[in-house]
Amino acid sequence: MDKKTFKRLLQYLKPYWKRLIFAFICMIGVGGLSGLAAYLIKPALDGVFISKNKQMLMLLPIAIMLTYFFKGMFTYLQGYQTHYIAEKVLFNIRNQLFEHIVYLPTNFFDKYHTGEIMSRILNDTEQVQNSIANVIPNTIREIFTIVGLVVVLYVNNYKLAFISTVVFPLAAYPVIHFGKKMKKIGKRRQLSIANITMIIQETLTNIRLIKAFATEKKEANEFLDESDRFLNIKLEAIRIDEATSPLMEFIGSVGIGVLIWVGGYIVFKDMLSVGGFFSFMAALFMLYKPFKTVAKANNEINTSIASVERIFEIIDTEKEKYSGSIRFEGVKDSIKFENVYFSYSGDDKYALKDINLTIPAKSVVALVGESGGGKSTILELIPRFYEPTRGRITIDGIDLRELDLVTLRRKIAIVSQRIMLFNRSVKENIAYGREDLTDEEIIKAAKDAYAHDFIMKLKDGYDTNLGEQGVILSGGERQRIAIARAIVKDPDILILDEATSALDLESEQIVQKALNNLMKNRTVIMAAHRISTAMIADKIVVMKSGKILAQGKHKELLEKCEYYRKLYNLQANGDADIV
Template sequence: MSKTPNPSTQELYKRLLQYIKPYWKVVGLMLLALVITAAMEPLMPALLKPLIDDSMIKKDMDAIVQVPLLLMLVFLIKGLAEYFSKVLSEWVAYKAILDIRFDMFKKINSLPLETHHAYTTGKLMSKITYDVQQVGNTLSEAWVIVIRDILIILGLLGFLFYTSWQLTLLIVLVGPVIGFIIDRASKLMRGSSTEMQNSMGSMTQNLEESISAHKDIKIYGAESYEENKFYQVSDTLRKHTMAVIKVSAANVPLVQVLAAMALAGVLYAVSLMSADNLFTPGELIAFIVAAAMIFEPIRRLTNINETIQKGMAAAESIFELLDQPEEVDTGKIQLQDCKGKIEFKAMSFQYPQAEKQLIKELNLSFPAQKTTALVGESGSGKTTLANMLAGFYRPTDGQILLDEQPLDTYTLASLRQQIAYVSQDVVLFNDTVRANIAYGHSDFDDEKIVAAAKAAHAWEFIEKLPNGLDTLIGDKGSSLSGGQRQRLAIARAFLKNAPILILDEATSALDNQSEAMIQNALNLLRQNRTVIVIAHRLSTIESADHIVVMKNGQVIEQGTHKQLIQQQGHYQQLYQQGT
């Protein structure tokens, strides 16, 4: 995974705001509502002067009627503006959250296989769920509070300067000190918030592993071990969360104490000036109330810093994923009418971060429209060859040819359209049987889906399900047996009807009766197409046109089953071992 220098809060926020840019009209209306809200704040203390001086002291009847009406109007306008600013800000924030999550999901689908291996499932889930929600809080709440409260403070300061600029300077002098405290707290909370994101990812990973492995945990009596591991990672998250809370909790009262000291000095000076009749009673009350009203927006601005720093730590985590390089697709040719002739020429491959090559100068041909079986111990490179043929990995040296053209000259999408893949790890989705067989396509009718299911010997159990093709099969096909899941995956390959078929331990989860059915189906399926079979159970590949025996990334034997048995070499040993 590529790493970038830690960006500043300003850089992260600027990038985040790009997600609300498409909704600038709504943002404009929201900003107008914020300006109106802020404008109403200084009007409230301003109306206290005529309320006291004219209504209460001078008994002016016009003031007695007008001032309460004006106060009511101010609160009405302020309430409506606050309502619209809240609703519009949340609308924009959730649209941005939708866009961010969609961009992340698209990015995950475009990442190369080695990057998927570098991330754990739990950490990817944590980024899309927890991290995006933290960013959402920043977009929906933080920047609105910052804009609104800065405008309110400026409005109140304007009123205070208008009333007495000398006294207002006493309040302003504490500004730099408050700014220093907030900046220092921001850096501390940013670091702790980043640790919170990492801890949340670790906890999600631990939880995802434990839930999926619940049977193994019970069988091996590992409940206490897993519970202790979960407690430890949860406690780490708690400690980092408390670090943020402690800084935030100290930050707010410290700022308030400084502001209170400034206000106390102002109140003392105001009292002296009032004694000398330099202030009317109404001006005195209005000035004191306006000065006191500054406390609340300052408190909110100080408090919202925690939300901002959590959001920035989450944004850094999100953009770290979004900045990962995508799968390289250098192909220009749209592969059509694929014949299926495959050649590996002096091809070598080494996994990233691996110390040595897995495959060394391999020369191997897969004849078109024939069945070739790859056999050998685990780690010999069989599955890697299949992954390379599908474009998941690229050769370190040498090249792979398909229909006598270099594989990387074809676009990845058109290449993969020519390949059907059934692996030992069956991938099914929490959807209907129909959707799982016709996965990725919407143009197959039920007649073709049923035909594919029958060819894979899956129809015999599908028609007995409560809702047939419309039956939901649960998470990863949990409502089906292992053999049923495998046959659904094979039915999917039947339906795709691609010219190249890769079967990676495709019958490993089947019982003998089901395996016999599938072998009969595969004998029909492999006609007029190139089939690559990867198998440990050698009894399943005796009828292959060609068998390649691999060891340590190299071909050590090849031929038909009969020829290899007669050679009395490594294949015969594997066959006798029943592997």
């Protein structure tokens, strides 16, 4: 972890500095008392068992009990404080990350899959929380324990202590060597978790499609393949993790063998008491656990670093630009596209090329053309889901980028072929974004959208939960809920993106009646999949390969635009899905 990333992480801990200091004091207490527990072996052997000191016999058990009582108390207090801090940090990071994500521009969601975003919000933040709650505090506590025990070593015999401090740092080699590998494995592990989350999310979302194509085995195998990759990454991490301790033990055993040989010689020469030697060896053996903890912690911390970097990668992504300051009150004259080019990828592969289009206020403009011709792209530029690569879009002569984005979007309603509904009640879905609405206003909107009758047949009426994406409703019913939602928004600009393309004829007729209510006295831009739908427009815009071929009324276009005439004839002959 570089210094910049470490400093950023510390900012999340800053509000809890008092608790951190208290936790550090407790860690120091644990370390000191661990050293004291090892040192008490010396008076126990020399004073009680060798010298047969009765006073020492009375006092020493009490001292040992008090040592372990306070050590346990400090351990508890430190554990509670660090877990409290970790949960607060997790709460803050996760909320900041989620809030930042919802403010990111639309093109961010074109690059990152939903499952990967979910993994970063859930799995990566959990990994960081575990490090703050357990790994880092335990490591620091064990470092203080190591310090306390090393003091005991030097107090007992500085010569033996010097030998141990020369030999035992060699045990740190596996920690450093394997730690670098664990950081790389940590990144691969988190990426694999993201892929697994993505597969689960896609499978559950598209479960009907999977069953319709009888591809359950294919999807299960895809999940199995990714799970197998994750398993191999985990096993690689386990191999490294489990190799660390044996290597440390072997290096340590060499040191202990040397120390027993030298220590025995010193005891024979009466340069060290038996109690002192056993106290020294107890402290030495007690060093194993903290060294092992530090070694494993190093591996886990390196894995957490990968998670921290993935979290900050999203937080560092620039938010959507709310650059405009002019309040949008509605279209008074027209919306204009002036020499607009647009590329999703930012290169010269343009989805729109040299678009010049005027949409008069309170008029209906229909876009027609083959799939991929640029109709939906034009619709997405109006609410500024994307910015033009070249050229500009104006409303009443004002560049869209100068308009306040919030007031602009609040005056725009979108009804598309892909209906977005929340796993909430009918009432909440209709009133989304308008929590101030009364029940009467919601019911009126539903009636205008021809939705009231089927809503009242639902189990709990307007309080019925619709399930994920309105799963309990038919396509036409979901569409009418969306129209009711648009009605209560009372937009000035209405965008219809092939709103009836996925419906059967009967449902389409009902939805079209609802749309007619919605379209009254509004500026309407629609992408029409049927020429018959476009014929109601004041202007029809014919598009192909990102360009406007012609504009005008239906009869006028039949006469002057060969491509439009071709589309019309194809539909007249029964091929209704050509546009």
